Amino acid sequence: MVDIDTPPRFSRLPEPLVGALRELARTRRLLVALDFDGTLAPEVDDPEKARALPEAHAAVIRLSKLRNTRVALVSGRALDSLERVAEAPDDVLLVGSHGIEIRLDNPGDEVPLDTGEIRRVEVLGTVLGGVADSLDDVWLEPKPAGFALHTRLATEENSRIAHVVARTEAASALEDLTVREGKNVLEFSVRSTTKGEAIEHLRRYVDADAVFYAGDDVTDEDAFAALGADDFGLKSGPGTTLAAFRVPGPTDVAAVLSLLADLRDGDVHEQ
Numbered sequence: 001m002v003d004i005d006t007p008p009r010f011s012r013l014p015e016p017l018v019g020a021l022r023e024l025a026r027t028r029r030l031l032v033a034l035d036f037d038g039t040l041a042p043e044v045d046d047p048e049k050a051r052a053l054p055e056a057h058a059a060v061i062r063l064s065k066l067r068n069t070r071v072a073l074v075s076g077r078a079l080d081s082l083e084r085v086a087e088a089p090d091d092v093l094l095v096g097s098h099g100i101e102i103r104l105d106n107p108g109d110e111v112p113l114d115t116g117e118i119r120r121v122e123v124l125g126t127v128l129g130g131v132a133d134s135l136d137d138v139w140l141e142p143k144p145a146g147f148a149l150h151t152r153l154a155t156e157e158n159s160r161i162a163h164v165v166a167r168t169e170a171a172s173a174l175e176d177l178t179v180r181e182g183k184n185v186l187e188f189s190v191r192s193t194t195k196g197e198a199i200e201h202l203r204r205y206v207d208a209d210a211v212f213y214a215g216d217d218v219t220d221e222d223a224f225a226a227l228g229a230d231d232f233g234l235k236s237g238p239g240t241t242l243a244a245f246r247v248p249g250p251t252d253v254a255a256v257l258s259l260l261a262d263l264r265d266g267d268v269h270e271q
């Protein structure tokens with residue numbers, strides 16, 4: 001590990017953040033866990049068109065090839081959707097559906113839905129499908145254990161109605177649903193796993209001495225809450241957070257990841 005000045009291209013990053021990153025880079029075994037939408041990838045209207053910024057994608061690949069370093073993507077997306085948009089190498093661990101779906105190194109780590117849960121997902125689909133069909137520009141994204149009700153392109157009024165009616169009708173049709181509010185999206189699931197539980201699972205699986213986590217949305221706060229004193233939490237964008245550090249958005253997240261990769265492979269140099 002070298003300890004020289006931060007290269008000029010990283011000079012916009014706050015000094016306390018860079019100092020803490022240098023400390024983290026010395027960790028023996030590191031887990032780098034990353035949210036996808038709003039963190040690696042800028043937000044777009046069509047979720048299928050979201051892609052990580054090129055610098056973020058390159059940093060993910062570099063970090064995943066470093067010794068004693070594992071990278072995980074921890075997303076609210078269904079696992080198959082995350083696989084498509086993330087275009088990550090096989091050695092990157094993937095967590096989808098806010099922790100419900102997990103792709104580790106070996107197949108068979110998944111916990112399939114039981115018949116009761118499958119039936120509940122079907123009922124949920126009928127109820128939420130009715131809400132989406134009744135309002136312009138409100139649409140339903142299916143996931144294995146539930147649905148995301150998207151309102152990004154809807155008017156404020158339709159968005160408000162969608163949220164109220166969907167919550168009310170889903171609650172009267174099914175008990176004990178997990179409902180999560182995100183950016184222009186309301187998510188319903190028949191399982192209650194969180195990103196925080198996913199981080200704890202990954203920490204044990206990787207046997208990490210420290211964890212780096214970056215995220216932008218309300219559901220990422222569960223992951224930040226799972227971090228300890230030796231870990232590093234990075235919030236992307238505005239909003240209340242438990243993370244110790246914040247950057248304005250995906251462009252700066254990419255810069256932080258590039259610097260972490262440089263520091264971790266002892267290759268910091270003037271560019």
Ligand SMILES: O=P(O)(O)OC[C@H]1O[C@H](O[C@H]2O[C@H](CO)[C@@H](O)[C@H](O)[C@H]2O)[C@H](O)[C@@H](O)[C@@H]1O
Pocket residue numbers: 035036037038042043044045046047050074075076077078141148150152182183184185187217
């Ligand atoms: O946990 P994440 O990786 O941040 O995933 C959260 C949700 O991301 C997607 O929706 C969000 O991003 C879309 C693309 O930028 C945007 O159109 C939408 O308004 C956002 O809510 C995804 O579609 C959801 O399934 C994820 O749960």
